[in-house]
Amino acid sequence: MEREAGPEPVTELDEVTAELGGRTVLRGVSLTVGRGEVVALLGANGSGKSTVVRAVVGQVPVTGGGLRLFGHPVRSFGDWSRVGYVPQRSTAAGGVPATVREVVAAGRLARRRLRPLRRADRAAVDRAIERVGLAERAGEPVDALSGGQHQRVLIARALTAEPELLIMDEPLAGVDLDSQRVLAETLRTQVEGGASVLLVLHELGPLAPLIDRAVVLGHGRVERTVDRPALLPEGSHPCHPADELEPSAEPTLQTGVL
Amino acid sequence: MSGTTMTSTLASSGVLELLDYPFMRRALLSALLIGLAAPAVGIYLVQRRQALLGDGIGHVALTGVALGFLLNANPVWMAVAVSTVGAVAMELLRSSGRARGDVALAMLFYGGMAGGVMIVNLAPGGSTANLTSFLWGSVTTVSPDDIVAIMLLSALVLLVTLGLRRQLFAVCQDEEFARVTGLPVRALNLLLAVTAAATVTVAMRVVGLLLVSALMVIPVVAAQQVSRGFATTLALAVTFGVVVSLAGTTTSYYADVPPGATIVLLAIGLFAVVSLLALPLARRRARRGGGGRGGAATKRPAEPVPAGRP
Numbered sequence: 001m002e003r004e005a006g007p008e009p010v011t012e013l014d015e016v017t018a019e020l021g022g023r024t025v026l027r028g029v030s031l032t033v034g035r036g037e038v039v040a041l042l043g044a045n046g047s048g049k050s051t052v053v054r055a056v057v058g059q060v061p062v063t064g065g066g067l068r069l070f071g072h073p074v075r076s077f078g079d080w081s082r083v084g085y086v087p088q089r090s091t092a093a094g095g096v097p098a099t100v101r102e103v104v105a106a107g108r109l110a111r112r113r114l115r116p117l118r119r120a121d122r123a124a125v126d127r128a129i130e131r132v133g134l135a136e137r138a139g140e141p142v143d144a145l146s147g148g149q150h151q152r153v154l155i156a157r158a159l160t161a162e163p164e165l166l167i168m169d170e171p172l173a174g175v176d177l178d179s180q181r182v183l184a185e186t187l188r189t190q191v192e193g194g195a196s197v198l199l200v201l202h203e204l205g206p207l208a209p210l211i212d213r214a215v216v217l218g219h220g221r222v223e224r225t226v227d228r229p230a231l232l233p234e235g236s237h238p239c240h241p242a243d244e245l246e247p248s249a250e251p252t253l254q255t256g257v258l
Numbered sequence: 259m260s261g262t263t264m265t266s267t268l269a270s271s272g273v274l275e276l277l278d279y280p281f282m283r284r285a286l287l288s289a290l291l292i293g294l295a296a297p298a299v300g301i302y303l304v305q306r307r308q309a310l311l312g313d314g315i316g317h318v319a320l321t322g323v324a325l326g327f328l329l330n331a332n333p334v335w336m337a338v339a340v341s342t343v344g345a346v347a348m349e350l351l352r353s354s355g356r357a358r359g360d361v362a363l364a365m366l367f368y369g370g371m372a373g374g375v376m377i378v379n380l381a382p383g384g385s386t387a388n389l390t391s392f393l394w395g396s397v398t399t400v401s402p403d404d405i406v407a408i409m410l411l412s413a414l415v416l417l418v419t420l421g422l423r424r425q426l427f428a429v430c431q432d433e434e435f436a437r438v439t440g441l442p443v444r445a446l447n448l449l450l451a452v453t454a455a456a457t458v459t460v461a462m463r464v465v466g467l468l469l470v471s472a473l474m475v476i477p478v479v480a481a482q483q484v485s486r487g488f489a490t491t492l493a494l495a496v497t498f499g500v501v502v503s504l505a506g507t508t509t510s511y512y513a514d515v516p517p518g519a520t521i522v523l524l525a526i527g528l529f530a531v532v533s534l535l536a537l538p539l540a541r542r543r544a545r546r547g548g549g550g551r552g553g554a555a556t557k558r559p560a561e562p563v564p565a566g567r568p
Contacts, residue, residue, distance in 0.1 A: 057438045058437070058438070059434055059437065059438065078440065079440075080438060080439055080440035081439075081440065083438065085435060085438040085439075087432070087434060087435055094305050094306075094307075094430070094431050095304045095305045095306065095307050095309070096301055096304055096305040096478065096482055096488055096491050097482055097485060097486055097487060097488065097491060098427070098431060098487060098488045099486060099487035099488070101487075102427065102487055102488050102489065103431065105424060106424065106427065106428035106431060106432070106435070106436070106439070107435075107439065109424060109425060109428055109436075109439050109441055110439035110440055113425075113440065113441065114422065114425060114441075114442075116421075116424070117424060139486070139487070140486065141486045141487065144543070157435070161439070
């Protein structure tokens with residue numbers, strides 16, 4: 001998990017197109033997440049943010065362009081324990097109660113697959129729960145938690161496999177201030193430990209200081225890219241045309257050509 | 259049934275006496291095994307909100323039983339084969355997202371039932387009367403051959419459902435996340451479907467095809483009235499399953515009532531008692547602000563409950 005300045009990006013999208021139910025959602029998205037980078041995807045509802053992250057984790061088939069994870073095409077990528085996925089929090093509860101620890105332990109299966117969990121795995125599960133500040137509630141059913149606490153459970157579930165790349169879909173949606181703070185702190189620790197992050201956000205909010213690059217999507221294309229959005233003058237939003245900054249060091253961002 | 263004359267015997271000496279009869283030993287052994295296996299599979303179906311899948315498989319198994327009569331083959335193994343095919347087809351339909359779950363289930367129900375009735379009437383000298391013991395169960399007529407099949411199948415079911423419990427839990431709890439962790443989700447889903455089919459055919463001798471699903475679902479639902487986690491629900495559900503199937507089989511021997519119906523009614527009674535006992539527990543949890551599973555209104559205190567909630 002050392003932060004290398006190697007040439008190989010953690011994930012790389014090159015003119016990626018994708019469709020959902022026959023409707024084209026991504027019309028050529030290109031972006032790169034380098035090692036140790038935190039990249040935020042912004043954009044209106046329906047701009048394709050969630051589809052991008054679901055394509056990166058292999059859950060939406062790519063119909064054109066190239067998508068690589070750790071240098072491998074996503075289609076043949078097999079080393080999923082290097083990726084921690086935090087899906088959009090669903091309000092649908094399962095039919096059977098489950099404790100915080102049980103849900104988080106599911107994330108550890110990325111390392112164990114069909115083998116049972118060992119003592120070391122259970123320790124990793126406890127560490128992840130502690131990291132999101134839920135140690136005292138580990139034995140409680142997830143249904144009893146608030147929205148923010150539930151989100152922290154999903155993050156702990158992704159962290160428990162000790163991934164190199166964290167992929168999060170709207171981690172701040174419906175999350176109370178307390179949990180937002182815990183979340184920002186958790187992300188900071190991860191990034192300091194060398195992890196890379198790709199996350200969908202509605203607004204930068206408390207995570208702004210952590211974000212290396214904001215990519216604004218619109219209608220399935222990259223509209224613009226902003227480096228270090230937190231350093232922008234007060235009041236200017238990455239969506240603002242004046243935010244078109246000089247091209248970043250890596251030739252990663254192009255608007256779609258379709 | 260020879261047991262009817264002994265209804266006044268004390269329960270303790272009665273149980274020992276019961277074991278003197280080989281047919282009752284087989285009946286109790288198969289009841290024990292199905293009491294273990296059915297809730298162990300059922301919990302995953304309940305978790306995935308597919309509580310009625312067992313019923314669908316039960317109806318398809320009927321076609322298998324009828325095919326056994328038609329082809330002069332063992333109805334139990336034919337039922338295993340046909341219900342496995344049905345369960346796999348059902349799972350493929352579900353995962354492809356091409357058919358709505360309830361519609362696919364309806365097809366399975368009625369297709370299986372109609373197929374069974376049609377085929378058994380085509381069999382030489384066959385009529386729907388041949389199906390009766392499979393529809394309602396006849397635990398006291400379990401043969402030594404049946405016991406071998408029941409033991410093999412329940413061993414398989416328990417091996418899968420307990421050995422792979424974390425993996426199956428992950429798949430049923432959040433299928434997309436499970437795929438991203440690299441679990442072989444499709445294979446696990448198919449394995450669960452096959453396991454459910456095996457359970458249904460094992461249980462059909464004990465509770466009958468029409469009541470199979472009750473033993474898969476009710477102990478689980480009863481357990482989750484008081485449990486807070488998946489593992490405790492599983493342990494409690496299996497305990498409940500064993501208790502009601504053994505008690506039901508014993509009761510049916512003494513009271514000369516059908517075992518399947520007795521087991522299911524006992525399970526429902528147990529559910530009612532557990533729910534009543536759980537009421538103060540749920541209230542206490544709600545007061546602590548946690549909510550728990552006491553009801554939708556206490557679930558998320560931060561969100562106001564709409565007045566017109568259905």
